[in-house]
Amino acid sequence: MAVNFAAIAGTARSITDSSQLPTMLILKLATAAALTAFSLATQAQSAAVDTSPSDPSSKNASDAQSGSEATALPAIHVTSKRYRFIGTDTVLNSRSAARNGTPLTEVPQSVQVIPRELIEEQDARTLADALVNVSGIVPSQPAENGLVANIVRGFPAEIYLDGLPMYGMSAANSPASLVGVEQIDVLKGPVSTLYGGGLGAPLGGLINIQSELPEAERGGYVAMRTGSYGTVNPYFDLTGALTTSINARISGEYEHAGSWIDQVKSNKWSVKPSVSFRLNPRTTLLVQGQFNHSSQLEYSGLPAAQALAGQLDRSAFPGAPVGQPRTSFDSQLATIQLQHDFNDNLRLTFSGRYYHSSIPEHGSFVYPAAFPPDPATPTTYPVLPLNMQTSTNEATFDANVLAKINLLGGRHALLAGVDYDHTDFFSGMGLAGVPIGMQNLARPDYNLAFVALTPLTLTQTDRYQTIAAYVQDQATYGRLHVNSSLRFTQLAFREAEQGTNHTYHHVSPRFGASFDLTAGVAAYAAYATAFRAAFGYVGVGSPKPETSENIEAGLKLALTDIGLSGTLALFQQTHDNVATPDPSNPLFSIQAGQQRARGFETDLVWEPVPAFSVLMNYAYTRATVTEDNTIPIGNTLARVPKHSGRIALRYRVPNGPIKGLSIGAGMTAFSAREVTLPNTVAVPGYALFDAQAEYSFGRYSVGLSAVNLGNRHVYAPYQYLSFPVVMPVQPRSVYITLKAHI
Template sequence: MRRTGLIVAMVFFMGGTGASITLAQDAMPVVKSGSTVEFDIPPQSLGTALNAFAERTGWQISVPTDKTAGIDSPGVTGPHTPESALGALLAGSGLVYVLTDASSITVMPGAAPLAAPAVVGPGSAVPADPADGGLSANGKTKPVKVPEILVKDVKHRDDDTKSYVAEEASTAMRTDTPIRDTPQSIQVITRKVIEEQRAIRLDTALQNVSGIFTGVSNSADVNDAWFIRGFPANNNNIVRNGLFDPNSAQTASDPYNIQRLEVLKGPSSVMYGLGDPGGIINIVTRKPLPDAAYSANVTLGNFNLYRSELDATGPLNVDKTLLYRLTVVGQKADSFIDYANRDVVGITPVVTWLMGSRTTLTVEGEYFRRWTQRITGLPAQGTVLPNINGPLPRSLFTGMGDFGRNDRTVYRIGYDLSHQFNNNWSIRNTYRYSIQEIDQINGGPLGLLPDQRTITRFWAGSDTGLSRSHYHDMITNLIGHFRLLEMDHTLLTGFELREQRFNPLQNTQRRGPSLDLDLFAPNYSINPYSAPFFSSNRFDQAQKVAAAYIQDQVALLPNLKFVGAIRFDYVHQWGRNGPYASNPPEQNSDDTGISPRLGLVYQPIEPVSLYTSWMRGFLPNDPGAFNPGGALFEPQRSTQYEVGIKTFFLQNRLSASLAWYHLTRENLLTPDPDPSLAAQNFQVQTGEQRSQGIEFDVTASLAAGWNVIASYSYTDAEVTKDNDLALVNKRLGMIPYNKATLWSTYHFQEGPLAGFGLGGGVIGYGKMNAAIFGANQVEVPGYVIANAALYYNHDMQAGNWLGAKQVNVAVNLHNLLDQRYVAQAFNTTTGFFFGDPRTVLATVGLRF
């Protein structure tokens, strides 16, 4: 057997000669083609990585050393066939390989790396030419050349399951742009973070990002909501695979089919149109892989939680031109709040068709349903203020008991079609149609009586049928790379069409008084809807959007990059209200918005990027807003200035970013200064709010088995203009000055503890205003939550009775010290919500 040191020395010695060197392990047992073995090859130089591959497999590799010199390999870990492992080692190198016999390989330059290398058969001499039907001169099957767009997607998916660190994100630019070249703050939560924290709600994973503050009261909430940089982020701020998706927030997405979360901070109208200015959360779902893989896990937890997940992916044909993925989740659970169940079922089938060497079509569907109760608030007295009767229990429910319901179902179907004209130009067309159904009857508190134990209540809901919304979104992007005036350009042009219609014509929305509730001796046995309703309303709403945008990323110098982009939006809104509405029965509005962005990135040294940017955003006001002059209100506008620094060190295993921003939101609606008009719901457009602050984020894979994610944010968000002068300079509700998070895991790699791991961290919030409105300001105390985890991962012996490759066991503990804290408040009287108490999740999983 050749010695490793000698081989490595020969590779580097011959690196500049253009010669080839053969790596071989003659005394090593040869791993058969297609067999699955464990690899643990860390990121390193490509020559050294190929040598490690040869040592592990016993395969002979003929390497053109002049082509590998100076090239790094991303490495490969975990169970792989030799072919898929070699494809991972060569990813991004511009090299391809050819099998000359069952265990001999020649590495050579190629048009694109292979995403599905296992289709390469013995006897193939060169990469397949798509023009000859994929057959060699001797009639044997040639390698399938996979479109470069899919190659990059597959590489990202593989990286997301192994590391906390992400190097690229498409959300900001709608192109595959390195994060270091993006002049805007963007953070990525990879699949590995989601799995190690055992996040069964998006909120758990997004807490790791600076500048994001929870708007979710607890894990039983039916909605997703956050504040980003001080401003709301919900229906207008969530996209799925780059397409606008308001249903995500209204049904509380489940991470079972999520590959990564990309958080783009600041107004994002230049790429995504109308939206609140805090930022965009892009949910990137899991897609098919070319190699077969299967996993299943079961999670048990306190509050009677039972949850199971299944994931299967692989090829559907021998040539691996048709790939699939199927993910399934089922959950049955109570919660720490009485009557608030957390039942979930979801299924997501995905199929990818490699239609040719340059064309890929992916079709994805989803059925997702959540059964729960609407969690209603508790009074300030007994939560954050003293109550003469004592503190309120965290389990107290102020809703309708067994008479209430809040069931939500989402159906999604869409496609993603991409085509590469050549190595420089490509086009991508994506579309999704979704339906959301809501079936709810619920209620909550109106006020607390002087005895501080009795609340008055209301009820509301759709007692005659489902409310249903339909949503269409289609985007077409043309991307080109070219050189002009001695500068490299990446040009993006695109257009987008959207339509949303909320159409509960069969539905009567009703609202009425309900029975009072004794907070310290609640009685849920009497029908709370026995009182007559006092209002009824039928309504229909629609929104249509047409937009076009253009963006140019220019390399002015090798270390100086400029981004300029602009988008034009046309938005038509229409609403029809029923006979009991106070506003006119029908409202229309037509708005236009121009959203620009300018950015500059300077890299004094390769691992460091200094950036600055300016951008504008817009959000049309509801056409039903009541203007005393009769004219429609102008859209809300937002402006952000940002400067920052991004760094990637330790061969891109450590990423850190520091940003300062100044963000203003204008044209907000405020009550009319005339009290008589304000009493009739008239408004004027004079409001302004401002948020500014500093954000720091770190993700790192510092050593084998050691991962860290941490963040800190200082946020100064306040009212700067309002008709009510008492509100000016008040801090926005539920936005602390300070928030910090830390999470770290370590998995032992060798010794008697090999396979075991542990993790832990903290989440800390400073004190907050409950809300800016109300006669008396109420302060919500800050809090610190400790979390912990234990892991055990064990590789199974071949031929075991389960047929599994690996068993994974994890125990996650949230709020380890059982802190009692208020996580959210909607007003200063009866809108306070406790956060989750100590929660234990025990998971057993198998990988096949």
């Protein structure tokens, strides 16, 4: 069997373990005590808090800590839930796009922002739930929470937290909880000029999760969510002042749930404390922590062809559940940010983070290509066990200076900075390749027992060290806004087992411009590049870095008079030096591949009145192989639909006897998607409907949400060892949430 180690590293990692119950009881008691103490402290200090606009501990100053402009927001942002978030700067802004608070209509790049209000109103509990609101994204499933990245414009995107990486090559940093998240910024295309670390820079796009920050005003909530599959999900978010110069915040979540997959149950918890210090009127220090745990019985997917033909039990667990240890994911990170404003036009920001994760993985799966079922019993498969251990340690920091000056007839925001990243990665796999028994996936009985763990024989020990310098000029000349930037990167890339020991030097340019055609309408065009090391490459000599190039153009709308905002974009993105199997030696790779995505995207929000909003997105994406030595030219990239889109409506009763009631509904649709590359089997397209309702009264609210209202029995592509497997989409499920605001 040809083993592609990069694919092996993509084994799904999932969610918790009943063996953690005693630990969880201790955690709950400790959390309850901490919340009580925190609430008492905030009440005691609330009378002494100075909430004047000059206080950096106020909300606007907290925003400034993360690099945004401390700009007063319109009062409507406080009194209503109008979004205007897709591609506009009317109410919300993206601190990620240019790192200088530039309005999004002046940023020559498709950037979408998912605000807290939308996350809460749609009852989005995972990153995948939230990302369907942005065009051109194929979210990875929570059960794929391993090295399976979200896809943006046909290519893998990376997840950052507050502008810093959490080991850039791994999607296992997908947040365990969206509680305590202020907004999610999606930057489409290469963003290597301002971001990088680990293996290099994001090639396809960046998903930057912005945390909610400590505030001076005491507030927050506690909530309980329950519903289908025995879900029990308490969560909280509390903030307030500890002293006149120290603010604190703590958020957390615990969830225990069953699954529509037989035998699978999951647990997860997350705790996120943060403290901000006002060292002096112009200097702030922010300290953040995060502790995450999740685990579940690892799911390996159903053989695609038979599942799609209706020959298998769609809820079947394709493995040996008796005695199979749970796969778990534990991570801890600590972040520190120091910001000093020399004056209104000169700012210094320093950010640093240490990240650690550990993933002991245990799985069982079927592999029809090597171990097919007996023709006499075509739904009974041999089951193989595996176990893996993966650990990551990453230290990263970024320091930059932002200066705003008038020069050469225009207004310039000059950003110059350096960053450093050191990552140690280890992955080992034990795979005996010997079946431990048979499982009938049409009528499973689940009597098959897991076996003793196999020694870790396939190992990968990597070290990456990045040193980079970057500069950006965001210039405005009347109605013309020009962004030009450049990054120089030195990446030392070591892979012990493959014998790779190479240092890359790379220059990444980026250039774009937007022009205000009229009030609220801007046209833009941009060019950007990126590079990253070839993770998992096994071949002769040192691999070349994989590179990407993106060209896009479009319109940005911020028509406040009619409540219409959004982005329309045309794009072409090309990836070179893609590693593909060597036809003369299937255990090795050669870099003969090129892949390209072309398409059109639109993200719109229409809000004719504050009580009613419509979100609409659509993407046409043609993502194909354009050069390769083994894969047929023209094959479609796996998991990427040609057509995808979503529409979501929300109505909020503004007055009358049922004031406080809001209702929403949405539809998400995908056209057919290939399961693997080369293309062998495709999942048919489908549309799913969801709905939500919430009633707020005083400090309390009760919410109801439902997914897959039509109870469609459809499948989604699933990634496990690059096998052609699928996962059934969640059936109709209903949840209720009770929330009390502090």
